[in-house]
């Protein structure tokens with residue numbers, strides 16, 4: 001199993017506020033090669049679930065395993081390396097580094113892992129930009145790109161280190177329908193071509209058709225899954 | 227793209243933050259170096275002047291110690307006299323190894339008699355002298371002949387003339403002493419014989435003759451026999467000969483030393499306050515900058531950057547700025563001190579000597595290290611906090 005969550009509970013306890021059970025005893029297995037769509041109302045715990053899968057937040061109880069390695073028994077260095085090599089991220093918010101060009105942003109994950117030499121990294125980043133249709137924007141800074149173009153750069157960046165898992169959080173919610181369709185098709189194509197496992201939070205049920213499987217969440221639990 | 231380049235990009239992006247750190251480092255290091263050079267230069271100058279006199283005790287007429295010290299340090303001549311018999315009296319003391327009298331003379335201001343106006347001229351007694359003579363033996367291989375002179379570092383023969391004219395008599399400059407940063411650098415040294423010759427000739431050659439009172443001297447330099455404390459010997463001299471003041475060498479230029487130490491204390495205090503303030507400012511600015519970049523840092527963590535590398539790249543950013551600012555401050559201040567050294571001497575009324583190159587390099591290295599340490603201290607808390615923050619939490623803000 002590529003990702004497994006066992007009885008995971010995540011309680012946020014902000015100062016001076018009621019604690020929130022964002023994830024409430026959730027278990028889930030994602031086999032290699034799946035394209036899972038996650039649905040749920042705002043506050044259902046979708047983002048928290050993705051963050052747990054990547055080790056970006058520590059579960060209050062329960063276990064998160066990636067390729068049978070318990071994320072929280074790893075030290076920061078191993079955990080970071082795992083994130084760097086195995087997981088690609090598409091965030092809910094704009095996440096390109098403003099001081100880097102599109103190409104540099106795409107190549108960024110290689111900086112932390114150093115699997116490719118500088119030239120090779122640039123070549124690969126260039127190929128990825130070509131794949132997302134932005135060859136002509138390789139030297140543009142994020143502020144000169146449209147929202148859809150930025151998101152495509154983010155997708156290219158997520159693929160830079162050839163990850164096993166692609167985690168995408170409402171990658172298309174800020175985009176118009178046409179662009180949304182383009183990006184979703186892009187994910188589908190990537191899934192078909194590379195076999196990467198995708199876990200994607202989607203904001204409406206009509207996007208489920210791009211995935212191979214969908215999960216409905218509410219109150220930090222899985223309501224149904226097929 | 228590597229972490230270093232990433233740091234450079236961030237520096238150019240956050241101009242306000244960058245300039246603040248740069249300027250803090252610039253001002254602190256520049257000010258610190260300038261002050262250190264001045265204080266150190268003055269102290270070294272005093273030490274060298276002491277060495278140049280080479281005496282354990284300086285004996286001057288009662289009440290004239292301030293005048294004499296000022297002359298020696300600032301180079302404006304003085305006119306003090308005491309009976310010559312003082313020398314014999316002191317020489318009789320068993321603790322005194324050698325004693326050598328000196329005459330302090332002066333050329334006139336704006337007078338045709340002399341090439342250099344208001345020059346401090348020191349006449350020494352070649353028979354007993356232990357200050358100039360060793361230098362003469364080493365460099366000239368012989369004593370000065372009548373009509374010859376040795377100058378401080380900045381004494382020169384006017385172009386086109388055969389010598390330096392003093393009360394109508396030309397003396398030939400035979401060499402220059404090493405610089406001390408004091409008035410001694412502008413003083414002229416001649417033998418007693420030459421001095422008396424000039425005085426005699428001046429009655430016919432100059433409008434105003436050079437007056438040397440009969441059987442009088444201006445000062446006497448004393449070497450104490452081994453095993454005797456200069457302080458005790460000078461007390462004894464003052465007891466036996468009430469008309470003189472005996473200054474043992476640690477006490478020499480004491481008022482100047484106190485003045486310098488006073489200045490140094492104020493300078494260090496101001497610097498300490500400025501340093502603490504800068505650390506606080508840089509800490510605040512950096513905390514703000516890091517907060518504004520919370521999300522970005524969280525993204526970097528999600529892409530696989532370790533806590534360690536986040537921490538060190540933030541530290542590197544701050545240190546790069548501090549290094550740049552510090553170097554610029556040090557360079558500019560070293561240059562300013564060098565260019566305005568003469569102005570410094572005249573406005574501070576203190577002797578001053580530039581440090582040697584190795585000394586300067588050493589001080590610069592220390593300065594940079596202090597600046598880097600201070601900046602590291604200021605950015606340590608925010609950098610540590612930023613690297614430890616849970617990425618998922620940081621992304622929400």
Ligand SMILES: Nc1ncnc2c1ncn2[C@@H]1O[C@H](COP(=O)(O)OP(=O)(O)OP(=O)(O)O)[C@@H](O)[C@H]1O
Nearest residue numbers: 012014020022041042043044045046047048619622
């Ligand atoms: N850092 C936090 N501190 C306090 N509460 C939090 C924190 N993060 C999330 N929560 C709470 O946990 C619950 C789940 O949040 P999460 O962001 O996972 O929801 P979501 O399903 O992604 O919602 P959306 O569709 O709006 O993005 C919400 O009630 C939210 O308010």
Ligand SMILES: [Mg+2]
Nearest residue numbers: 046047048092
């Ligand atoms: Mg969300």
